[in-house]
Amino acid sequence: MNVGVAHSEVNPNTHVMNSRGMWLAYALGAGLLHIVLLSIPFFSAPVAWTLMNIIHNLGMCVFLHAVKGTPFETPDQSGTRLLTHREQLDYGVQFTSSQKFFTISPIILYFLASFYAKYDPTHFILNTTFLLSILIPKMPQHVRIFGINKY
Amino acid sequence: MRPEPGGCCCRRPLRANGCVKNGEVRNGYVRSSTATAAAAGQIHHVTENGGLYKRPFNEVFEETPMLVAVLTYVGYGVLTLFGYLRDFLRHWRIEKCHHATEREEQKDFVSLYQDFENFYTRNLYMRIRDNWNRPICSVPGARVDIMERQSHDYNWSFKYTGNIIKGVINMGSYNYLGFARNTGYCQEAAAEVLKEYGAGVCSTRQEIGNLDKHEELEKLVARFLGVEAAMTYGMGFATNSMNIPALVGKGCLILSDELNHASLVLGARLSGATIRIFKHNNMQSLEKLLKDAIVYGQPRTRRPWKKILILVEGIYSMEGSIVRLPEVIALKKKYKAYLYLDEAHSIGALGPSGRGVVDYFGLDPEDVDVMMGTFTKSFGAAGGYIGGKKALIDYLRTHSHSAVYATSMSPPVMEQIITSMKCIMGQDGTSLGKECIQQLAENTRYFRRRLKEMGFIIYGNEDSPVVPLMLYMPAKIGAFGREMLKRNIGVVVVGFPATPIIESRARFCLSAAHTKEILDTALKEIDEVGDLLQLKYSRRRLVPLLDRPFDETTYEETED
Numbered sequence: 224m225n226v227g228v229a230h231s232e233v234n235p236n237t238h239v240m241n242s243r244g245m246w247l248a249y250a251l252g253a254g255l256l257h258i259v260l261l262s263i264p265f266f267s268a269p270v271a272w273t274l275m276n277i278i279h280n281l282g283m284c285v286f287l288h289a290v291k292g293t294p295f296e297t298p299d300q301s302g303t304r305l306l307t308h309r310e311q312l313d314y315g316v317q318f319t320s321s322q323k324f325f326t327i328s329p330i331i332l333y334f335l336a337s338f339y340a341k342y343d344p345t346h347f348i349l350n351t352t353f354l355l356s357i358l359i360p361k362m363p364q365h366v367r368i369f370g371i372n373k374y
Numbered sequence: 375m376r377p378e379p380g381g382c383c384c385r386r387p388l389r390a391n392g393c394v395k396n397g398e399v400r401n402g403y404v405r406s407s408t409a410t411a412a413a414a415g416q417i418h419h420v421t422e423n424g425g426l427y428k429r430p431f432n433e434v435f436e437e438t439p440m441l442v443a444v445l446t447y448v449g450y451g452v453l454t455l456f457g458y459l460r461d462f463l464r465h466w467r468i469e470k471c472h473h474a475t476e477r478e479e480q481k482d483f484v485s486l487y488q489d490f491e492n493f494y495t496r497n498l499y500m501r502i503r504d505n506w507n508r509p510i511c512s513v514p515g516a517r518v519d520i521m522e523r524q525s526h527d528y529n530w531s532f533k534y535t536g537n538i539i540k541g542v543i544n545m546g547s548y549n550y551l552g553f554a555r556n557t558g559y560c561q562e563a564a565a566e567v568l569k570e571y572g573a574g575v576c577s578t579r580q581e582i583g584n585l586d587k588h589e590e591l592e593k594l595v596a597r598f599l600g601v602e603a604a605m606t607y608g609m610g611f612a613t614n615s616m617n618i619p620a621l622v623g624k625g626c627l628i629l630s631d632e633l634n635h636a637s638l639v640l641g642a643r644l645s646g647a648t649i650r651i652f653k654h655n656n657m658q659s660l661e662k663l664l665k666d667a668i669v670y671g672q673p674r675t676r677r678p679w680k681k682i683l684i685l686v687e688g689i690y691s692m693e694g695s696i697v698r699l700p701e702v703i704a705l706k707k708k709y710k711a712y713l714y715l716d717e718a719h720s721i722g723a724l725g726p727s728g729r730g731v732v733d734y735f736g737l738d739p740e741d742v743d744v745m746m747g748t749f750t751k752s753f754g755a756a757g758g759y760i761g762g763k764k765a766l767i768d769y770l771r772t773h774s775h776s777a778v779y780a781t782s783m784s785p786p787v788m789e790q791i792i793t794s795m796k797c798i799m800g801q802d803g804t805s806l807g808k809e810c811i812q813q814l815a816e817n818t819r820y821f822r823r824r825l826k827e828m829g830f831i832i833y834g835n836e837d838s839p840v841v842p843l844m845l846y847m848p849a850k851i852g853a854f855g856r857e858m859l860k861r862n863i864g865v866v867v868v869g870f871p872a873t874p875i876i877e878s879r880a881r882f883c884l885s886a887a888h889t890k891e892i893l894d895t896a897l898k899e900i901d902e903v904g905d906l907l908q909l910k911y912s913r914r915r916l917v918p919l920l921d922r923p924f925d926e927t928t929y930e931e932t933e934d
Contacts, residue, residue: 231630231631231632231633231634231636231638231639231651232632235870235871235874235875238874239875242443242874242875242876243437243438243440243443243876244438244440244443244444244446244447244876245443245447247440247443247444248443248444248447248448248451251444252448252451290490291490292488292490292491293490293491294454294490294491294493294494295491295493295494295495295871296491296492298636298639301488301491304488304491
C-alpha cells in the first residue's frame with residue numbers, strides 16, 4: 224500500500240477534498256460539534272455559537288493551513304513537503320469548487336454566530352478576529368506572511 | 375482562453391473564472407441509450423459506434439453509496455486522531471517507540487527521518503501489516519502454503535510459529551492460465567534446459583549473453599503476437615521503464631492514461647518528454663488532448679510535436695477495466711499518433727486464442743505500433759517483451775538500456791515461456807492451451823456473476839479476470855484479509871493511498887487452475903465474510919459507464 228504503485232497520481236492529497244461525500248462528512252462533523260456544544264447546559268446560545276466558530280476555525284487552521292506535507296511518501300521526491308494541504312489542493316489550481324466551499328463555510332458560520340449573538344460587541348470582536356485569521360491563509364497567493372510556518 | 379503568465383496557451387481550456395471544464399468529457403455513447411441501458415443494467419456498444427465493437431463492451435463502476443463514503447471518512451478521521459495521540463505518547467516516551475529514531479546526540483541536527491511522511495505507515499499501515507508480505511512456501515498455483523506468523527507487539531515484528539497453513543486457496547496470484555506449477559512438461563522442459571545451460575547468463579544481450587534460446591524465443595513471441603519481430607527482456611518493469619526513454623525524448627508528447635502502472639509512469643518521466651494525462655478509458659478526454667496537441671503544438675514555441683505516443687494498458691489491474699482499443703486505434707489513425715499498448719495482464723488472459731486484448735476485440739496487431747507485455751502473469755515465468763515492426767525492434771536492440779546494460783533472460787525461464795506459449799498456441803499437439811483459455815473465461819464469467827448476485831460492488835469489465843471487490847472502509851481492509859485467511863483463502867487487499875481514499879478494495883485474480891469446486895468454496899466463504907462485515911453494498915444502481923468523479927482537473931507535466 225504505497226503511493227504510486229497502482230496509478231500515476233503523484234499526490235492523492237490533492238483530490239481528497241473532491242471525493243464523493245467529503246463535503247457532507249465535513250458538514251456532519253461540524254454539526255456534531257455544534258450539538259455537543261449546545262448540550263453543555265451552562266453555555267447560552269450565543270456562547271455556544273461563538274465557541275463553535277472558534278473551535279471550527281482553529282481546527283481548520285491546524286489541519287488545512289498549519290500541517291505541511293503529506294502523511295505518506297510521494298513519488299515527486301517531497302516537492303510538496305513545504306506546502307500546506309490548502310496549497311496542495313488540486314495541484315495549485317485556484318478557484319476550484321472545493322476551495323470555494325471551504326472558504327465559504329467559515330463565513331456562513333460567522334453569519335450564523337453573529338445572528339445568534341444578536342450582534343453583541345464582545346462576540347462580534349471574537350468572531351471577526353477568528354474569521355479573519357482563517358480567511359487570510361485561504362488567499363490564492365501562496366505567501367508566508369512574516370515567515371510563519373515557512374519550514 | 376485566458377492567457378497565463380508565461381504565455382502558455384495550450385493547456386486544457388479554462389472557463390472565464392479560471393475553473394477547468396468538467397462534465398463535458400463524458401462518454402457520448404451513453405446519451406442515447408441511458409434509459410434502456412439503466413433498465414437493462416448493461417450498456418451495449420455493438421451498433422453504437424458504427425460497428426467498431428464486434429462484441430458488447432460491459433464495463434461498470436457502481437458509485438459509492440453516500441453513507442458508506444461518510445463512514446469511510448469518519449474511519450480515516452478517527453484513525454488520524456488516534457495517530458496523533460499515539461505520536462504524542464511516543465514523543466513523550468509514555469509509549470515504547472518501535473520505529474527508527476535518531477540518537478540523542480543528533481537530536482539538534484537536521485532531522486534524518488521525516489516523521490510526518492511516515493505518519494500513514496506508522497499509524498495506519500502498521501496496524502494491518504499482517505495482510506501483506508505473507509511468506510509463501512510452495513508454488514503459487516490454485517492452492518498455496520503460507521507460513522504462519524504471529525506478532526506480539528501489534529505487527530511491529532513477526533515471529534514464525536513453525537506452522538505452515540497448507541492448501542490456502544490462492545486468489546491473489548497472477549496465474550491466469552495456470553502455468554505456475556512444479557509438475558508437468560513445462561517444468562520438465564525447463565529442468566532439461568537448466569541442466570544444459572545452467573541458471574545464469576552472466577552477460578548482457580549486446581556482449582556475450584545472446585543465446586540461441588533468445589532467438590528462438592523472440593521468433594516464437596513474434597509469431598504468437600502476429601507482429602514482425604519481438605525482443606525480450608529479463609524484467610517486466612524494466613521493459614517499460616527502460617524502453618520508453620529509447621522511443622521518445624524531449625520534444626515528444628506522451629498521452630498517458632490516468633491509471634497507468636508505475637513502470638509506464640517511470641519510463642515516461644525518464645524519457646524527458648512532455649506528459650499529459652487523460653481520464654481513465656475516456657475517449658473524449660483523449661481526443662481533446664490529441665486535438666489540442668496538434669492544433670497548439672509545443673508550449674511557447676508552437677512547433678509541432680516530434681512524436682505523439684499514447685500509453686495505455688490492456689487490463690488495468692486495480693480497476694479490472696479493459697482499454698477501449700477499437701476507439702483508441704481509430705483516434706490514433708485519425709490524428710496520426712503512435713500507440714504503446716502494455717498487455718501485462720491481458721496477454722494470455724483475453725481473447726478466444728489467448729493473444730491478448732487485440733485478439734479480444736478482433737483487431738489487427740499491425741495497428742498497434744508497440745506491443746509490450748510481460749511473461750510474469752499468464753506464462754508462469756518472468757520478464758517482458760516488446761513486439762512491433764522489424765525496424766523498431768532493430769532500433770531497440772541497439773538503443774534500449776535493458777539490452778545494453780541489463781543481464782539477459784535466464785535459460786530455464788525462457789524454456790518455460792517457450793513451452794507455455796506453444797501450449798497456448800496449440801502447437802504441442804494437445805488442446806490443453808485452448809482448454810485453459812476457455813476455463814479462465816468460464817471462471818471469470820461465473821465468479822463475477824455470482825459475486826454480483828450476492829450483492830457486492832464489483833468494478834471493471836465483465837470479461838476481465840481481475841475482480842476488484844469494494845471494501846471502502848479502512849477497518850474492513852484488515853478485517854477482510856484476516857477473515858479470509860482464517861477461512862483458508864488468501865486474498866490481496868489494497869487501500870489508500872494506492873487507491874482513491876474511499877475506494878479500498880480486495881482484488882481477486884482468477885486462474886484457469888481454479889476448478890469450479892474451488893471457486894464455489896471461495897464464493898461461500900466470501901458470502902459469509904460479506905455478511906459478517908456487511909460488505910454487500912450494491913443497490914444495482916449502475917452509473918452509465920465511466921461517469922466517476924475522479925478528478926476535476928487535468929494537468930500537464932513538463933520536464934523543462
